Amino acid sequence: MITVASGVEPTVETYARKYPGVPREVILKEDLLRLGMSLTDAAMEAARGCRTQAYYLFSYNISGHHDMKEGMSTAAPEDIIFRDGPYGLKRTWVRVVLNAASPYVIDVVDGKTMLCERGIPVAEAVYPSRPQYYGTTFPDGLRYEQVVPLLYNSYAFITTFRACHYWGDKEECKFCDINYNLREVRRLTGDHVTADAIKDKQKVVDVLDAMTREPDPENRMITVIMTGGSIVRKLKGGPDNATDFNLPYVEAIRERIGRRIPIVMITESQPLENIRRFRDAGVTVHNANLEVFEKRLFQIIAPGKEKYVGYDVWVDRLIKSVDIIGEGRVSPNMVSGIEMAQPWGFQSVDEAVRSAASGFEFLMSKGVIPHLDTWCIEPGTALVGHPPIPLDFLLRADLAWYQTWRKYKLPPFEGYGPMGGGPGIAVYGNTASVDL
Numbered sequence: 390m391i392t393v394a395s396g397v398e399p400t401v402e403t404y405a406r407k408y409p410g411v412p413r414e415v416i417l418k419e420d421l422l423r424l425g426m427s428l429t430d431a432a433m434e435a436a437r438g439c440r441t442q443a444y445y446l447f448s449y450n451i452s453g454h455h456d457m458k459e460g461m462s463t464a465a466p467e468d469i470i471f472r473d474g475p476y477g478l479k480r481t482w483v484r485v486v487l488n489a490a491s492p493y494v495i496d497v498v499d500g501k502t503m504l505c506e507r508g509i510p511v512a513e514a515v516y517p518s519r520p521q522y523y524g525t526t527f528p529d530g531l532r533y534e535q536v537v538p539l540l541y542n543s544y545a546f547i548t549t550f551r552a553c554h555y556w557g558d559k560e561e562c563k564f565c566d567i568n569y570n571l572r573e574v575r576r577l578t579g580d581h582v583t584a585d586a587i588k589d590k591q592k593v594v595d596v597l598d599a600m601t602r603e604p605d606p607e608n609r610m611i612t613v614i615m616t617g618g619s620i621v622r623k624l625k626g627g628p629d630n631a632t633d634f635n636l637p638y639v640e641a642i643r644e645r646i647g648r649r650i651p652i653v654m655i656t657e658s659q660p661l662e663n664i665r666r667f668r669d670a671g672v673t674v675h676n677a678n679l680e681v682f683e684k685r686l687f688q689i690i691a692p693g694k695e696k697y698v699g700y701d702v703w704v705d706r707l708i709k710s711v712d713i714i715g716e717g718r719v720s721p722n723m724v725s726g727i728e729m730a731q732p733w734g735f736q737s738v739d740e741a742v743r744s745a746a747s748g749f750e751f752l753m754s755k756g757v758i759p760h761l762d763t764w765c766i767e768p769g770t771a772l773v774g775h776p777p778i779p780l781d782f783l784l785r786a787d788l789a790w791y792q793t794w795r796k797y798k799l800p801p802f803e804g805y806g807p808m809g810g811g812p813g814i815a816v817y818g819n820t821a822s823v824d825l
């Protein structure tokens with residue numbers, strides 16, 4: 390049991406006073422994404438049988454595997470819902486970012502799993518149920534969820550290429566631990582089947598097929614999200630670019646499960662002709678993640694993207710892609726908070742928000758809907774140990790994003806489930822901008 394520290398006010402309360410128009414759910418979600426959480430032994434015990442961590446493109450944790458209790462990085466829930474509690478919060482999905490030093494801890498309090506801040510319960514934590522297809526194995530022992538996990542009970546998440554050809558200090562994005570994490574996963578699991586960087590196409594469609602037969606509507610897949618690292622060299626003697634590498638997967642998926650649900654394709658920026666090829670094959674959404682709007686920061690933070698494509702071409706293609714694939718279907722990721730990464734980023738929240746907001750204005754005025762992912766400061770990156778980004782930045786960036794999205798009467802960005810209209814609606818757990 391956690392000891393209640395006297396005289397400590399939960400952040401959700403302090404910030405609800407500071408930002409009276411912002412829902413408490415948004416405050417708590419952003420604070421959890423920036424600071425992470427840990428689980429007591431009792432909370433870990435309660436997690437048995439739930440949908441545990443199976444998404445390993447990045448670590449998406451603040452603590453390294455060694456800094457957590459043994460087994461936590463694989464046995465903790467992948468994501469949770471927080472709801473109710475003393476503030477009567479509406480159900481809100483959030484990704485579980487593990488951080489052994491976080492003030493947020495899930496514990497069992499009076500028989501319920503509760504999310505606590507410094508020992509004070511702030512909301513009930515509900516673990517995700519385990520889909521039926523989890524645990525099914527291929528003849529070689531590979532489990533279905535190792536091929537395609539289900540995120541937020543809704544997203545079929547396929548990492549077709551689980552490494553990145555942008556390599557080393559001069560190319561890897563400063564916030565990204567994809568290559569480090571693959572080495573870690575291989576070392577930790579000692580399991581050859583998880584070590585393959587390239588997903589087997591037949592296995593991918595077999596798992597998706599099983600997912601379409603999931604009996605519980607709570608675990609119904611509503612979208613397919615395909616992603617992976619950048620490709621600039623031939624992969625196993627095959628394609629040397631993300632379009633030719635991914636198209637056969639798309640064709641096989643559409644042939645097996647039809648056109649009913651969206652396919653979101655996330656790759657590095659591709660020539661416009663390739664966006665047409667993706668669209669014609671059945672890709673609904675194409676996201677070439679810009680990560681940060683400020684050109685100077687893009688060139689520093691994403692040096693591989695600058696080297697192989699360049700900022701101007703990247704942005705130009707985003708804008709032109711909208712005419713090819715449609716509004717709501719070009720929604721590049723922005724790493725919310727990376728604007729303040731030191732030593733290169735803005736020193737003040739005001740400047741950083743101004744820069745992020747100018748990006749929302751420019752892109753949304755042209756029909757591109759950037760979507761935010763709150764920066765998780767991962768252990769295997771160039772920015773390991775960076776102090777957390779101020780909560781004020783994250784909340785003000787969310788507000789700026791939401792106001793600009795409303796201003797241009799844009800649709801929800803497609804392929805990530807419902808969003809907008811206040812807390813209790815969105816599924817996407819990587820940013821609270823969708824809960825406004």
Ligand code: SF4
Binds near residue numbers: 553555567619
């Ligand atoms: S392009 Fe950058 S963010 Fe994407 S996988 Fe490679 S290093 Fe990571």
